[in-house]
Amino acid sequence: MSSSGLQFPHRRYNPLRRQWVLISPHRTQRPWQGEVNPSSGFSDVHYDPTCYLCPGNTRAGGHVTPKYESVYIFDNDYAALLPDSPAPPADASPLLHAEAERGRCKVVCFHPDHSLTLPRMELADIRRVVDAWTAEYLALGQQPELNYVQIFENRGAMMGASNPHPHCQIWATEHIPDEPAAETEALKAYAAEKHSCLLCDYLQVEAKEQIRMVCENEDFAVVVPWWAVWPFETLVLSKRHLRSLADFSDREKTSLADILKQITTRYDNLFETSFPYTMGFHQSPVDGEEHSEWHFHAHYYPPLLRSATVRKFMVGFEMLGMPQRDITPESAAARLKDVPAIHFTQKSP
Amino acid sequence: MSSSGLQFPHRRYNPLRRQWVLISPHRTQRPWQGEVNPSSGFSDVHYDPTCYLCPGNTRAGGHVTPKYESVYIFDNDYAALLPDSPAPPADASPLLHAEAERGRCKVVCFHPDHSLTLPRMELADIRRVVDAWTAEYLALGQQPELNYVQIFENRGAMMGASNPHPHCQIWATEHIPDEPAAETEALKAYAAEKHSCLLCDYLQVEAKEQIRMVCENEDFAVVVPWWAVWPFETLVLSKRHLRSLADFSDREKTSLADILKQITTRYDNLFETSFPYTMGFHQSPVDGEEHSEWHFHAHYYPPLLRSATVRKFMVGFEMLGMPQRDITPESAAARLKDVPAIHFTQKSP
Ligand SMILES: O=P(O)(O)O[C@H]1O[C@H](CO)[C@@H](O)[C@H](O)[C@H]1O
Ligand SMILES: O=P(O)(O)O[C@H]1O[C@H](CO)[C@@H](O)[C@H](O)[C@H]1O
Numbered sequence: 001m002s003s004s005g006l007q008f009p010h011r012r013y014n015p016l017r018r019q020w021v022l023i024s025p026h027r028t029q030r031p032w033q034g035e036v037n038p039s040s041g042f043s044d045v046h047y048d049p050t051c052y053l054c055p056g057n058t059r060a061g062g063h064v065t066p067k068y069e070s071v072y073i074f075d076n077d078y079a080a081l082l083p084d085s086p087a088p089p090a091d092a093s094p095l096l097h098a099e100a101e102r103g104r105c106k107v108v109c110f111h112p113d114h115s116l117t118l119p120r121m122e123l124a125d126i127r128r129v130v131d132a133w134t135a136e137y138l139a140l141g142q143q144p145e146l147n148y149v150q151i152f153e154n155r156g157a158m159m160g161a162s163n164p165h166p167h168c169q170i171w172a173t174e175h176i177p178d179e180p181a182a183e184t185e186a187l188k189a190y191a192a193e194k195h196s197c198l199l200c201d202y203l204q205v206e207a208k209e210q211i212r213m214v215c216e217n218e219d220f221a222v223v224v225p226w227w228a229v230w231p232f233e234t235l236v237l238s239k240r241h242l243r244s245l246a247d248f249s250d251r252e253k254t255s256l257a258d259i260l261k262q263i264t265t266r267y268d269n270l271f272e273t274s275f276p277y278t279m280g281f282h283q284s285p286v287d288g289e290e291h292s293e294w295h296f297h298a299h300y301y302p303p304l305l306r307s308a309t310v311r312k313f314m315v316g317f318e319m320l321g322m323p324q325r326d327i328t329p330e331s332a333a334a335r336l337k338d339v340p341a342i343h344f345t346q347k348s349p
Numbered sequence: 350m351s352s353s354g355l356q357f358p359h360r361r362y363n364p365l366r367r368q369w370v371l372i373s374p375h376r377t378q379r380p381w382q383g384e385v386n387p388s389s390g391f392s393d394v395h396y397d398p399t400c401y402l403c404p405g406n407t408r409a410g411g412h413v414t415p416k417y418e419s420v421y422i423f424d425n426d427y428a429a430l431l432p433d434s435p436a437p438p439a440d441a442s443p444l445l446h447a448e449a450e451r452g453r454c455k456v457v458c459f460h461p462d463h464s465l466t467l468p469r470m471e472l473a474d475i476r477r478v479v480d481a482w483t484a485e486y487l488a489l490g491q492q493p494e495l496n497y498v499q500i501f502e503n504r505g506a507m508m509g510a511s512n513p514h515p516h517c518q519i520w521a522t523e524h525i526p527d528e529p530a531a532e533t534e535a536l537k538a539y540a541a542e543k544h545s546c547l548l549c550d551y552l553q554v555e556a557k558e559q560i561r562m563v564c565e566n567e568d569f570a571v572v573v574p575w576w577a578v579w580p581f582e583t584l585v586l587s588k589r590h591l592r593s594l595a596d597f598s599d600r601e602k603t604s605l606a607d608i609l610k611q612i613t614t615r616y617d618n619l620f621e622t623s624f625p626y627t628m629g630f631h632q633s634p635v636d637g638e639e640h641s642e643w644h645f646h647a648h649y650y651p652p653l654l655r656s657a658t659v660r661k662f663m664v665g666f667e668m669l670g671m672p673q674r675d676i677t678p679e680s681a682a683a684r685l686k687d688v689p690a691i692h693f694t695q696k697s698p
Contacts, residue, residue: 024429035506080373157384160662177670280669313509320629321526
């Protein structure tokens, strides 16, 4: 594919979300007199007495985090969702419509060591996290009042992480939230029309084109999607048509651990910093339906644009109009592919 | 309306955007060890020799900003949209779909004084800005290749403003961007079903309920919408069914200037800071259709949550699932209504 015409402003279509993104290559040349964030370095502190996620410390409300040795999971002390929220009062008007939203919020500590992040963890330790996610997905999915399980990680102060200890969250909800609901619709419509899976087909196209591929292993591939919104956004796709973590083979679980280590290592290496991001898995709802249309994937949404300290702001036109990006997905993929596969802090033995 | 049942997690429906928001009251009680931004104070500098928007200074590319005396408008030197972008090459696959997006990007300097912000400007000066917006909306709307005119302001470093000089931007596009396109669909569907306007009806409901109303004048009202996503998000609604700035009477133009001064004054007073936000107008597309369904409004999306330095992060669950808020719209409205109507820096004469 010739990419010459793609060096001018154009818009691209996201068939998974059925939305558009405006691409304005070269716009990063404009001068920046705006916000500069501190770069996020690595901690040397293996145990922080003020961190409520470190083993043995007291959390809010007097709960004590036990002296855990690998993964530790607990109910969020400030849960945004409760299992037994009462129904709201009847709507005063059809334009003031509310519904109950019951749910559960959990915190998953990846490791007792406060200084670690996923790319610096051992593969075996990440595999333990994958096993914990799988067990939670299955257990929460069993609960009749829960219909979607959202696993996500906010890493870095820039991405609103309220604590730097390596952890993620799981919010399970009564309703399928808007994002996975919209993806479900798109996957279903594609399957009905083409008798095939949108993301299986998309992975084939990207494997052929290669220019947006970042890295892969036997079971997963990472691509900067054609429709990426964030400068270095990536999509992690399973090579098999897996609906959810429940469908993974033993090898695929280790492969998932490996691919997460690969992509987060590349992120950190890009600006030699602890790269901030929001990431999470989209997978089959747990509403009792078969959902053969679903294809497991992870979205990485990292904010950095120019350097370790200057981010992309999704504001103004982006909030009121549509998302806009300043570099092409192809150039972002090339840069992520170019960095070393080994973490920069581990270069010298 | 009893609001007792609304003190527990619930979700609310946004009929204008046809999306949901999760509301988790009291969640702000959780400890915050996350990012703290500098508070944005006011500048005393009326002319900054390094600011490329101050009168007489040289901008990027050697353009000189003239010694303007009220509003000054120019084409963005780093435009995200160009009037003559070539069409992208033919799609290599239906899953890699691109289209040309032609457009114009303009910068509107509100005032030569570097230190001013809208709430600190004189009403007559804001009225001049309203007149400039109206003229631009009309002129850009005349151009056959442009079909939507997005006027927006990013204020504050936290909201990605790359320059603190009081200004806004106008991006006019060939296609109607996703946000106003989705609102157009919702307004049309409501009009077809109810033979009435969604936002006219909504304003009536809020005028009766009162608890989400913040301030008003003869021609406009400001409400924290039932479905607000950002902690102190507001919606500015015209009382008459105006499709766009083109439909405004002379008095309505002055009233718009007044209501913008009112709401931004309340924002600044809330945390006694220069309150950051993204704001913009949604109005009738300029695609040649009548658009009798359209009802002019402004959205204010401010990030602050707890204080002048701690913001709400729309990350994790919000990016992968659905928006979530930590205080009720009713409590946000009460706080905005409670602050003085006069700007805190102008208290003493
Ligand atoms: O145009 P500016 O002020 O340099 O840039 C700002 O507004 C633009 C339009 O919303 C955004 O695309 C940028 O991310 C933001 O930093
Ligand atoms: O739960 P935390 O880490 O305290 O909070 C963070 O993640 C949540 C879930 O995405 C968001 O609602 C918060 O805005 C964010 O600061």
